[in-house]
Amino acid sequence: MSDEPVKMLHTVVSLDYERPPTQAARVYMEGIRNKTLVGHRCSECGRTYLPPRGYCPVCVVPTGEADRVEMSDNGVVVTFTVIRPDPKVSKSLTERSCRGTIMLDGSSVTTMGEIKGVDPEAVRTGMRVRAIWADKLTEEDTALLRGGWGVAGIRGWEPTGEPDVPAAEVQKMTEAAQI
Amino acid sequence: MSETSIPKVTVEIPYARTLGPVISRFLTGLRDGELWANRTASGRVLCPPFEYDASNGQAAVDDWVQLPGTGSVTSWAWVAEPLRYHLLPQPFAWSLIRLDGSDIDLLHAVDAGDRSRMSTGMRVQVRWRPREDRIGHIKDIECFEPA
Numbered sequence: 001m002s003d004e005p006v007k008m009l010h011t012v013v014s015l016d017y018e019r020p021p022t023q024a025a026r027v028y029m030e031g032i033r034n035k036t037l038v039g040h041r042c043s044e045c046g047r048t049y050l051p052p053r054g055y056c057p058v059c060v061v062p063t064g065e066a067d068r069v070e071m072s073d074n075g076v077v078v079t080f081t082v083i084r085p086d087p088k089v090s091k092s093l094t095e096r097s098c099r100g101t102i103m104l105d106g107s108s109v110t111t112m113g114e115i116k117g118v119d120p121e122a123v124r125t126g127m128r129v130r131a132i133w134a135d136k137l138t139e140e141d142t143a144l145l146r147g148g149w150g151v152a153g154i155r156g157w158e159p160t161g162e163p164d165v166p167a168a169e170v171q172k173m174t175e176a177a178q179i
Numbered sequence: 180m181s182e183t184s185i186p187k188v189t190v191e192i193p194y195a196r197t198l199g200p201v202i203s204r205f206l207t208g209l210r211d212g213e214l215w216a217n218r219t220a221s222g223r224v225l226c227p228p229f230e231y232d233a234s235n236g237q238a239a240v241d242d243w244v245q246l247p248g249t250g251s252v253t254s255w256a257w258v259a260e261p262l263r264y265h266l267l268p269q270p271f272a273w274s275l276i277r278l279d280g281s282d283i284d285l286l287h288a289v290d291a292g293d294r295s296r297m298s299t300g301m302r303v304q305v306r307w308r309p310r311e312d313r314i315g316h317i318k319d320i321e322c323f324e325p326a
Contacts, residue, residue, distance in 0.1 A: 005203055005204070006198065006203055006207045006210055006314075006315025007197060007198055007203055008195055008196070008198065009195065009196050009198055009202075009206070009315075010193070010195050011193075011194050011195075011316075012191055012192070012193050012194065012264075013191070013194050014189060014190070014191045014263070014264060015189065015190045015191075016187060016188075016189050016263075017187070017188045017189070017190065018185050018187050019188075020185050021185075143187065143188055144188060
């Protein structure tokens with residue numbers, strides 16, 4: 001117990017979420033169990049959503065079973081960031097890593113994940129990657145999936161070794177997804 | 180996990196911030212079991228202390244007053260079912276407390292035992308955590324209790 005003046009405040013912000021899984025989340029989860037990515041394609045604008053949300057926020061129309069599409073688990077790195085942990089700040093993270101957004105082939109939305117199997121400093125926009133599937137879903141994966149959260153069940157993305165997609169084409173892909 | 184259960188996801192964010200001279204002095208006081216207020220240029224007394232006078236935007240002057248730790252409830256809301264991170268495990272009242280000697284209200288919990296014992300204007304006094312548990316945090320005040 002020190003008598004020094006108190007200079008810092010440490011606290012924890014903790015939020016509990018309980019959400020019944022939507023029909024769309026159930027469809028998505030079933031897909032993940034079979035190592036497939038199931039999304040919805042909007043019947044009006046053709047945008048695809050993964051995980052499916054049950055609606056297209058751009059057109060404001062519902063999407064459902066009729067709009068179900070199986071997506072590719074291959075894609076292109078659109079943007080990325082290299083994480084270089086500062087030992088002064090982080091005790092648990094020590095290794096450099098790379099997180100990126102990946103536009104799946106044939107899709108118009110990006111998904112986010114860690115890019116593995118390559119030196120983080122060598123990752124680049126336009127790199128072709130594929131999903132690294134989890135061998136087994138953990139309890140946590142299941143909970144996240146049931147809540148419709150992100151891409152649980154995929155452990156990251158790794159290079160396929162195919163030639164990069166030219167930057168101009170990546171830009172076109174992202175522009176097509178803009179509203 | 181059965182197909183009909185509702186999943187529970189907890190999102191936790193550890194949060195750290197530097198305090199600056201005013202809040203630092205206030206929280207250091209709490210750790211030492213003392214309630215300090217600061218004064219503004221116009222003479223208003225603030226507990227909790229602020230770096231500025233919210234009524235006119237002037238910087239607070241570096242002038243400190245120790246308060247006795249008693250006060251009156253100016254407003255309250257009863258919490259019948261406390262959550263995991265609430266200050267008290269038993270039902271309590273979130274209250275705005277006008278500490279004796281202060282010109283503004285402090286938000287804290289009042290442990291009145293039962294809702295029927297709560298009233299606007301009731302007198303309360305500070306209940307400190309044990310010295311060894313105090314770290315320089317607003318929770319160093321365990322709660323206020325009826326005086």
